[in-house]
Amino acid sequence: MPKLNLNRVEMPRQEPKKRGKNFQEVAMGYTPGMAKEEALRCIQCPKRPCMTGCPVMVDIPDFVKALSEGNLPEAVKALKRKNALPGICGRVCPQETQCEAVCTLAKKGAPVAIGRLERFVADWERTSKPETSPAPETPPAPPSGKKVAVVGSGPAGLTAAADLAKLGHAVTMFEALHVPGGVLMYGIPEFRLPKEIVRNEVDYVASLGVDIRLDSVVGKLATLDELLGDGFHAVFLGTGAGLPMFMNIPGENLNGIYSANEFLTRVNLMKAYLFPQYDTPVKIGKKVSVIGAGNVAMDSARCALRLGAEEVNIVYRRSREEMPARKEELENAEEEGIEFKLLTNPKRFIGNDKNWVTALECYQMELGEPDASGRRRPVVKPGSEFIMETDVVIVALGTTPNPLIAQTSKGLETTHHGTVVADEVTGRTKKPGVWAGGDIVTGAATVISAMGAGKRAAADIDKYLRS
Amino acid sequence: MYKILEREDLTSNVHAYRIEAPAVARKARPGQFVVIRVDENGERIPLTIADWDEQEGSVTVAVQEVGTTTHRLAELKTGDAIANFVGPLGLPTEIEHYGTVVCVAGGFAVAVVYPIARALRQAGNKVISILGARNKSLLFWEDELRSVSDELIVTTDDGSYGRKGLVTEPLKELISVDKKVDRVIAIGPSIMMKFCALTSKPFGVKTVVSLNPIMVDGTGMCGCCRVSVGGVTRFACVDGPDFDGHQVDWDLLLARQRTYIDEEKLSFEQWLQKHAAAVK
Ligand SMILES: Cc1cc2nc3c(=O)[nH]c(=O)nc-3n(C[C@H](O)[C@H](O)[C@H](O)COP(=O)(O)OP(=O)(O)OC[C@H]3O[C@@H](n4cnc5c(N)ncnc54)[C@H](O)[C@@H]3O)c2cc1C
Ligand code: SF4
Ligand code: FES
Numbered sequence: 001m002p003k004l005n006l007n008r009v010e011m012p013r014q015e016p017k018k019r020g021k022n023f024q025e026v027a028m029g030y031t032p033g034m035a036k037e038e039a040l041r042c043i044q045c046p047k048r049p050c051m052t053g054c055p056v057m058v059d060i061p062d063f064v065k066a067l068s069e070g071n072l073p074e075a076v077k078a079l080k081r082k083n084a085l086p087g088i089c090g091r092v093c094p095q096e097t098q099c100e101a102v103c104t105l106a107k108k109g110a111p112v113a114i115g116r117l118e119r120f121v122a123d124w125e126r127t128s129k130p131e132t133s134p135a136p137e138t139p140p141a142p143p144s145g146k147k148v149a150v151v152g153s154g155p156a157g158l159t160a161a162a163d164l165a166k167l168g169h170a171v172t173m174f175e176a177l178h179v180p181g182g183v184l185m186y187g188i189p190e191f192r193l194p195k196e197i198v199r200n201e202v203d204y205v206a207s208l209g210v211d212i213r214l215d216s217v218v219g220k221l222a223t224l225d226e227l228l229g230d231g232f233h234a235v236f237l238g239t240g241a242g243l244p245m246f247m248n249i250p251g252e253n254l255n256g257i258y259s260a261n262e263f264l265t266r267v268n269l270m271k272a273y274l275f276p277q278y279d280t281p282v283k284i285g286k287k288v289s290v291i292g293a294g295n296v297a298m299d300s301a302r303c304a305l306r307l308g309a310e311e312v313n314i315v316y317r318r319s320r321e322e323m324p325a326r327k328e329e330l331e332n333a334e335e336e337g338i339e340f341k342l343l344t345n346p347k348r349f350i351g352n353d354k355n356w357v358t359a360l361e362c363y364q365m366e367l368g369e370p371d372a373s374g375r376r377r378p379v380v381k382p383g384s385e386f387i388m389e390t391d392v393v394i395v396a397l398g399t400t401p402n403p404l405i406a407q408t409s410k411g412l413e414t415t416h417h418g419t420v421v422a423d424e425v426t427g428r429t430k431k432p433g434v435w436a437g438g439d440i441v442t443g444a445a446t447v448i449s450a451m452g453a454g455k456r457a458a459a460d461i462d463k464y465l466r467s
Numbered sequence: 468m469y470k471i472l473e474r475e476d477l478t479s480n481v482h483a484y485r486i487e488a489p490a491v492a493r494k495a496r497p498g499q500f501v502v503i504r505v506d507e508n509g510e511r512i513p514l515t516i517a518d519w520d521e522q523e524g525s526v527t528v529a530v531q532e533v534g535t536t537t538h539r540l541a542e543l544k545t546g547d548a549i550a551n552f553v554g555p556l557g558l559p560t561e562i563e564h565y566g567t568v569v570c571v572a573g574g575f576a577v578a579v580v581y582p583i584a585r586a587l588r589q590a591g592n593k594v595i596s597i598l599g600a601r602n603k604s605l606l607f608w609e610d611e612l613r614s615v616s617d618e619l620i621v622t623t624d625d626g627s628y629g630r631k632g633l634v635t636e637p638l639k640e641l642i643s644v645d646k647k648v649d650r651v652i653a654i655g656p657s658i659m660m661k662f663c664a665l666t667s668k669p670f671g672v673k674t675v676v677s678l679n680p681i682m683v684d685g686t687g688m689c690g691c692c693r694v695s696v697g698g699v700t701r702f703a704c705v706d707g708p709d710f711d712g713h714q715v716d717w718d719l720l721l722a723r724q725r726t727y728i729d730e731e732k733l734s735f736e737q738w739l740q741k742h743a744a745a746v747k
Contacts, residue, residue, distance in 0.1 A: 176688075178504060178511075178550070178553070215551050215552060216553075217553060217554075217556065217686055220494065220554070220555055220556060221490050221494060221555075222490075222494075242687070242688040243687055244690045246700065248700075252700065253693050253694075253719055255723055259690040259691075261688055261690065262690055262691045265683055265684065265688070270510060270511070275734070276730070276733055276737050278508045278510075279508055279509050279535055279536060280510040280511075281510075281727045281731070283726070283727075354722065355718075355719065355722030355723065403687075404687060404705065
């Protein structure tokens with residue numbers, strides 16, 4: 001057995017000081033030499049444990065091997081067999097809890113940097129000349145004569161639409177916003193996922209013949225029954241989990257208090273960071289408090305910093321270990337100077353006579369017994385209240401599915417969390433002719449799990465349409 | 468892009484746009500709104516639907532020039548197009564047979580009261596409309612509103628036309644003297660709606676108002692449009708825009724509407740400069 005190489009190749013990033021002031025991508029990607037060096041660390045385990053960690057079972061050892069041999073067209077082919085959006089996944093997947101967590105080399109503390117390699121291969125394909133990139137493996141199927149409506153253009157909808165179109169069905173994709181891409185466009189900031197890449201993927205889906213209808217709110221423009229009665233043979237719901245949760249504590253409607261959805265939509269989708277060149281404003285704030293510690297909280301905090309806030313605090317009621325954000329993004333945030341007020345939970349928001357928020361009153365917390373999620377439950381330390389000054393607050397406590405469609409259609413069963421009930425494998429809902437997948441079914445989750453659900457539903461819809 | 472089939476100047480700074488949007492026209496109901504964006508750099512703003520024509524596939528909105536977006540819109544003419552037009556959003560106004568309904572329209576809101584009054588009349592109600600403006604030059608659609616009302620009272624603040632005074636005066640008379648009013652619908656500037664609600668409250672006459680907080684998406688996704696009604700936070704874009712005026716926290720609404728007052732000023736000044744340069 002060759003000697004194990006445990007030196008994970010680092011990926012160059014913009015300097016923290018510099019990047020904290022711009023919206024350009026933080027991570028700059030491997031050079032070809034770095035990619036090859038990292039790919040060569042893979043020991044090609046016969047049992048391929050890494051694949052079991054991947055929600056869509058990407059043939060990881062195959063694409064890594066091709067990359068290590070310098071055969072990039074082959075690497076692209078192997079990667080895209082299972083994952084249609086590698087440029088996105090390579091950037092935003094939580095690899096440390098998926099493929100890299102189960103990589104054999106993780107036991108030695110140095111898993112192969114699968115995500116970085118995935119990103120490298122996808123970027124190579126995107127930027128290399130068409131002659132050198134491989135031709136699509138399978139030509140599109142002949143038209144089936146069936147029409148499918150895909151609702152929502154996030155990763156679940158994009159994946160389902162692409163697969164259904166390739167299978168020969170006529171696909172119309174309805175999107176409520178003026179831009180396709182879902183959270184990839186309105187939520188995840190440019191510095192983590194350049195919008196150019198998302199637009200590329202959307203263009204690809206359109207090139208397959210998918211008719212993308214923007215500004216189209218299903219449930220308002222047409223109910224599910226109207227879609228089904230209007231010539232669509234099947235409907236796929238990939239409308240995500242877009243409804244922001246608030247804390248329901250006093251003062252929450254003061255000016256300057258945003259949901260993360262609103263803040264990120266203003267900044268990313270409406271380009272408020274370029275105000276007044278763009279018309280949409282956002283309050284920049286001197287002392288910004290972000291409540292929550294997931295990816296959404298990190299993105300909000302880092303956007304606030306880049307807009308020019310002097311101090312940005314993450315306020316989180318548990319401790320460091322429980323923070324749900326990706327490790328890489330936590331480290332990035334910390335390097336950029338985001339501060340963490342841990343074991344801290346707001347009790348109320350305090351405002352001035354103009355209804356502007358001026359401070360948070362917080363409790364100090366301590367960790368008690370583990371709760372249903374297995375994490376130790378934070379409990380209030382009696383008498384620990386203290387005041388934290390702030391002029392902008394961003395509430396990033398999670399989202400639930402928007403009830404708009406469920407409210408306007410009969411027969412679509414939902415849970416008490418507002419998620420739509422659908423078969424885990426096929427995505428079939430309780431309503432005949434309707435499938436669902438992604439955050440609308442799971443609640444806020446990940447890009448890759450939404451893609452996987454879109455893929456499985458497309459396969460089942462195809463089966464249904466042909467039977 | 469959504470084509471402007473016709474632009475009509477209702478007053479010197481209020482314009483009606485009949486916009487090609489067949490899918491929206493098919494579903495529009497009185498009281499609903501659309502969210503529009505003028506161009507690629509534009510912001511998303513809500514506009515209440517004034518009228519629609521399913522046959523023609525058009526939806527009409529009336530817009531008063533106030534800030535950057537509405538001035539930008541005012542530069543467009545028949546045949547031009549806007550970037551986005553989403554709707555119909557929000558819940559339609561409840562239309563039932565109530566008996567006698569007083570419809571109060573403040574300023575350019577006459578455009579949105581008109582289809583509501585029409586629907587109420589069709590549902591068998593006696594409709595008394597009050598149309599108020601600061602002065603005569605700001606009045607329009609008087610005949611349209613009269614045609615769908617059993618009675619129409621016009622007021623101007625300065626007395627240049629109709630009755631001198633505010634809309635709340637005839638409203639109070641109708642409620643207190645006749646005592647036969649079953650419902651009030653008041654739509655206009657927030658401050659006018661607030662005072663209409665205060666006027667009817669002592670008499671316990673249900674008063675429906677159409678709230679206009681700042682919005683972004685208009686589909687319940689951002690929470691920018693939060694209002695407090697009966698002590699509960701609601702999203703005006705999906706739970707409204709109509710609410711019980713007696714339950715609304717008006718001061719909160721008025722304060723939240725001022726969130727971007729500085730930015731709006733900055734943006735508008737920039738627009739004025741650009742506009743002046745373009746005109747030269
Ligand atoms: C700020 C942020 C950061 C994140 N970071 C990560 C990360 O680093 N890694 C990761 O894996 N995941 C991350 N996630 C989660 C991930 O983005 C989501 O799990 C994923 O996008 C869900 O995909 P989806 O297709 O189900 O829904 P979405 O991406 O939410 O797309 C749903 C689309 O449907 C549209 N829609 C909704 N209702 C209607 C309607 N009635 N009619 C028509 N269209 C409608 C919406 O406008 C939207 O475009 C992040 C999420 C956020 C908000
Ligand atoms: S588990 Fe790690 S080392 Fe083994 S094949 Fe997969 S990537 Fe390579
Ligand atoms: S405008 Fe975004 S939730 Fe109402």
